[in-house]
Amino acid sequence: MQMAPMVEYADAPAEVKAVYDDIMTTRKTDWVNNFWKILANHPPTLARLWQDVKQVMGAGGALDPLVKEMLYIAVSVTNNCDYCIHSHTAGARAKGMTDEMFGELLAVVGLANQTNALANGYRIPVDPQFLPNGGAVIEPASLGELDFTDK
Amino acid sequence: MQMAPMVEYADAPAEVKAVYDDIMTTRKTDWVNNFWKILANHPPTLARLWQDVKQVMGAGGALDPLVKEMLYIAVSVTNNCDYCIHSHTAGARAKGMTDEMFGELLAVVGLANQTNALANGYRIPVDPQFLPNGGAVIEPASLGELDFTDK
Amino acid sequence: MQMAPMVEYADAPAEVKAVYDDIMTTRKTDWVNNFWKILANHPPTLARLWQDVKQVMGAGGALDPLVKEMLYIAVSVTNNCDYCIHSHTAGARAKGMTDEMFGELLAVVGLANQTNALANGYRIPVDPQFLPNGGAVIEPASLGELDFTDK
Amino acid sequence: MQMAPMVEYADAPAEVKAVYDDIMTTRKTDWVNNFWKILANHPPTLARLWQDVKQVMGAGGALDPLVKEMLYIAVSVTNNCDYCIHSHTAGARAKGMTDEMFGELLAVVGLANQTNALANGYRIPVDPQFLPNGGAVIEPASLGELDFTDK
Amino acid sequence: MQMAPMVEYADAPAEVKAVYDDIMTTRKTDWVNNFWKILANHPPTLARLWQDVKQVMGAGGALDPLVKEMLYIAVSVTNNCDYCIHSHTAGARAKGMTDEMFGELLAVVGLANQTNALANGYRIPVDPQFLPNGGAVIEPASLGELDFTDK
Amino acid sequence: MQMAPMVEYADAPAEVKAVYDDIMTTRKTDWVNNFWKILANHPPTLARLWQDVKQVMGAGGALDPLVKEMLYIAVSVTNNCDYCIHSHTAGARAKGMTDEMFGELLAVVGLANQTNALANGYRIPVDPQFLPNGGAVIEPASLGELDFTDK
Numbered sequence: 035m036q037m038a039p040m041v042e043y044a045d046a047p048a049e050v051k052a053v054y055d056d057i058m059t060t061r062k063t064d065w066v067n068n069f070w071k072i073l074a075n076h077p078p079t080l081a082r083l084w085q086d087v088k089q090v091m092g093a094g095g096a097l098d099p100l101v102k103e104m105l106y107i108a109v110s111v112t113n114n115c116d117y118c119i120h121s122h123t124a125g126a127r128a129k130g131m132t133d134e135m136f137g138e139l140l141a142v143v144g145l146a147n148q149t150n151a152l153a154n155g156y157r158i159p160v161d162p163q164f165l166p167n168g169g170a171v172i173e174p175a176s177l178g179e180l181d182f183t184d185k
Numbered sequence: 186m187q188m189a190p191m192v193e194y195a196d197a198p199a200e201v202k203a204v205y206d207d208i209m210t211t212r213k214t215d216w217v218n219n220f221w222k223i224l225a226n227h228p229p230t231l232a233r234l235w236q237d238v239k240q241v242m243g244a245g246g247a248l249d250p251l252v253k254e255m256l257y258i259a260v261s262v263t264n265n266c267d268y269c270i271h272s273h274t275a276g277a278r279a280k281g282m283t284d285e286m287f288g289e290l291l292a293v294v295g296l297a298n299q300t301n302a303l304a305n306g307y308r309i310p311v312d313p314q315f316l317p318n319g320g321a322v323i324e325p326a327s328l329g330e331l332d333f334t335d336k
Numbered sequence: 337m338q339m340a341p342m343v344e345y346a347d348a349p350a351e352v353k354a355v356y357d358d359i360m361t362t363r364k365t366d367w368v369n370n371f372w373k374i375l376a377n378h379p380p381t382l383a384r385l386w387q388d389v390k391q392v393m394g395a396g397g398a399l400d401p402l403v404k405e406m407l408y409i410a411v412s413v414t415n416n417c418d419y420c421i422h423s424h425t426a427g428a429r430a431k432g433m434t435d436e437m438f439g440e441l442l443a444v445v446g447l448a449n450q451t452n453a454l455a456n457g458y459r460i461p462v463d464p465q466f467l468p469n470g471g472a473v474i475e476p477a478s479l480g481e482l483d484f485t486d487k
Numbered sequence: 488m489q490m491a492p493m494v495e496y497a498d499a500p501a502e503v504k505a506v507y508d509d510i511m512t513t514r515k516t517d518w519v520n521n522f523w524k525i526l527a528n529h530p531p532t533l534a535r536l537w538q539d540v541k542q543v544m545g546a547g548g549a550l551d552p553l554v555k556e557m558l559y560i561a562v563s564v565t566n567n568c569d570y571c572i573h574s575h576t577a578g579a580r581a582k583g584m585t586d587e588m589f590g591e592l593l594a595v596v597g598l599a600n601q602t603n604a605l606a607n608g609y610r611i612p613v614d615p616q617f618l619p620n621g622g623a624v625i626e627p628a629s630l631g632e633l634d635f636t637d638k
Numbered sequence: 639m640q641m642a643p644m645v646e647y648a649d650a651p652a653e654v655k656a657v658y659d660d661i662m663t664t665r666k667t668d669w670v671n672n673f674w675k676i677l678a679n680h681p682p683t684l685a686r687l688w689q690d691v692k693q694v695m696g697a698g699g700a701l702d703p704l705v706k707e708m709l710y711i712a713v714s715v716t717n718n719c720d721y722c723i724h725s726h727t728a729g730a731r732a733k734g735m736t737d738e739m740f741g742e743l744l745a746v747v748g749l750a751n752q753t754n755a756l757a758n759g760y761r762i763p764v765d766p767q768f769l770p771n772g773g774a775v776i777e778p779a780s781l782g783e784l785d786f787t788d789k
Numbered sequence: 790m791q792m793a794p795m796v797e798y799a800d801a802p803a804e805v806k807a808v809y810d811d812i813m814t815t816r817k818t819d820w821v822n823n824f825w826k827i828l829a830n831h832p833p834t835l836a837r838l839w840q841d842v843k844q845v846m847g848a849g850g851a852l853d854p855l856v857k858e859m860l861y862i863a864v865s866v867t868n869n870c871d872y873c874i875h876s877h878t879a880g881a882r883a884k885g886m887t888d889e890m891f892g893e894l895l896a897v898v899g900l901a902n903q904t905n906a907l908a909n910g911y912r913i914p915v916d917p918q919f920l921p922n923g924g925a926v927i928e929p930a931s932l933g934e935l936d937f938t939d940k
Contacts, residue, residue: 067315072307104256133340151565154264295755417607441550456566457898618639708860717902717905725915727919
């Protein structure tokens with residue numbers, strides 16, 4: 035059961051209303067989802083998280099917004115976060131994720147969890163070819179025409 | 186320290202050599218990375234995992250191979266798998282991931298781990314708008330023009 | 337709520353029906369559990385996972401099938417996977433796991449999660465006696481008559 | 488780097504020496520591994536954990552001590568605990584775990600981590616057949632001749 | 639669904655009743671919560687865990703009991719344990735945790751999960767200034783007047 | 790190995806220098822730790838995270854800064870983040886955490902990880918007494934004189 039009450043718009047203090055307004059304006063919607071209505075119990079966290087989300091998930095960066103939603107799903111599945119799996123899958127659907135893409139996404143997430151366990155279990159040492167050059171950008175040429183690695 | 190010895194090509198039984206050959210042919214490389222050389226201690230696992238990787242990570246699906254590598258990194262960071270972070274970051278670099286893309290990828294992974302904890306900690310109930318319709322494909326229209334959700 | 341619909345036998349494409357048939361034949365049952373009916377939304381994942389499970393969990397290996405089920409439960413509890421805890425506990429019960437065995441299994445899983453946290457928190461260095469010899473098989477004699485270790 | 492110094496026998500207070508003595512007597516060895524020498528920085532935790540380990544991991548229960556060691560490894564791999572993977576693999580080796588058994592163990596752990604992610608990602612509902620009867624012992628007959636389940 | 643039945647006081651064997659009595663006496667309550675009633679299916683685990691809890695969570699140590707409850711919540715949120723989040727939040731509330739404190743607690747837990755992912759993802763090496771001196775107590779003076787670190 | 794180079798002050802762009810300056814001013818130190826020097830590869834993440842840390846970890850809230858550092862350690866140990874365990878333990882030491890307090894902290898973290906696994910493994914249902922009243926503040930009186938709960 036939820037650990038704090040929903041803070042509805044009508045009952046919200048001004049600082050919370052301001053964040054709600056910005057959420058709805060930014061998203062072009064007329065509602066605010068539960069995540070924000072519960073974070074609003076601690077207004078500084080509400081304001082901070084909304085700024086985080088606007089900065090990280092918005093358009094205009096090097097990654098496509100749909101790719102970011104899928105990365106979010108990959109993390110949320112690995113952590114088994116019910117709310118986040120639902121909200122970000124809805125978000126990815128709204129941005130164009132098809133059934134086929136969702137199926138492939140979960141296949142990758144499942145496989146990665148499997149090989150993570152095998153690599154950790156065998157304590158496999160990293161190949162020198164995979165090491166960044168002194169922390170600098172790795173030299174792709176040294177990997178040949180890798181279609182895919184590790185894996 | 187690694188929990189099993191590397192199985193080098195020269196010393197490998199025929200079933201292992203066959204997998205190594207297919208790895209090198211598929212990837213157009215002349216070397217096999219440590220993951221496979223240690224899995225080779227249990228040949229059925231070696232053969233099975235290679236088939237898994239070929240099927241899931243190869244080209245031709247609905248997701249771009251670079252996106253799949255980045256999803257792999259997102260899971261591996263969340264699970265803190267040293268080997269997999271290195272190998273799949275090298276793989277993503279080889280497929281075109283720039284410094285900027287890597288920076289954004291880790292920003293999303295960090296943010297997702299933060300909001301996963303907040304959503305789990307507050308036990309936030311899923312909004313009806315995010316629920317798939319009886320398990321069927323969600324209706325994107327019901328989400329309005331969401332630029333991004335939850336998040 | 338489930339993220340994809342159940343694919344029932346009557347509505348399934350031929351490639352899915354073939355997997356369902358093999359599941360029922362292999363298990364000598366007349367039903368297919370939800371895991372497969374939802375994986376069937378992505379037929380290549382359905383087929384691949386069923387091959388994985390047949391290979392890994394079947395009889396004839398060095399580990400008893402009941403031991404494998406209990407290992408599966410140990411992982412599933414640690415990851416807090418509701419579906420997997422239920423399905424593999426049912427599977428282990430069907431193979432002979434008693435209440436007493438289940439109680440001991442969870443006691444070990446609880447203790448291991450406790451000592452994992454303590455060992456990680458104190459960053460305890462591995463004793464040389466526990467290191468595999470160059471990745472080769474460890475020499476049991478060097479451990480004396482250990483009744484149990486680490487721990 | 489380790490977060491606290493090793494407490495060596497010669498320098499240990501009497502309450503710590505008493506635990507060390509019991510560890511060596513119980514295990515029939517003449518040394519104490521690092522886990523205990525670092526826990527000894529907090530003597531009540533040292534004494535409590537040693538009692539936990541003696542009770543849970545000792546012989547005489549419904550599970551074979553080697554099975555318990557393998558369950559411990561399964562948890563430790565899933566949590567990526569370097570110290571515990573090494574110490575319990577050494578312990579399992581000393582109790583008879585072969586290379587083949589270790590390979591199968593890690594194959595199960597890898598597979599379970601994969602299906603955990605898939606079951607969590609798809610939010611798969613538990614089949615009624617897998618539900619314990621009111622929390623009582625499940626009726627194995629209702630599962631038919633399951634060779635293995637979920638999975 | 640719960641995996642074992644509740645063991646009610648009236649039906650409990652003597653060894654279980656003795657633990658229940660001690661729980662109620664220690665806590666000055668007239669009821670026993672579900673955690674213990676289900677652990678009672680394996681009496682040695684019930685008795686052991688109750689001793690663990692009494693030793694670790696009781697008053698009289700260097701940490702305030704409320705701080706310990708909050709640490710417990712931090713771990714339980716990170717592991718997404720529904721039962722433990724509820725029970726320890728109730729426990730912390732009973733010891734004086736306010737809404738504001740709970741909000742700050744979850745803000746720290748969320749932030750820590752974010753920076754853990756970033757530090758693991760970038761594989762950031764530990765600064766020499768943060769290393770304990772040979773495992774001995776770190777010299778705070780070397781950190782200057784740090785208001786807060788890492789972070 | 791670190792996945793990106795350190796950005797040293799002398800080579801940093803102005804926006805990064807501004808953050809470094811604020812870090813050193815706020816902390817009254819003359820150095821910047823590696824976490825920030827590597828985040829500086831993605832300046833928006835550097836600036837955002839520093840604002841996060843200043844807001845969440847600074848003084849003036851309802852929780853003592855030392856308590857916040859200990860909560861940070863509890864999460865970092867559970868996630869096995871090497872960098873964060875070291876940096877926040879150093880930070881807690883600088884704020885007054887004694888050996889005894891650190892020992893108790895890890896004892897709580899270990900115990901919580903154990904009971905999380907047991908509660909998740911048995912799928913223990915939450916007692917009605919622990920449920921928040923409709924998401925509102927729980928009524929402590931209903932818990933009697935609990936010295937500590939769950940547990």
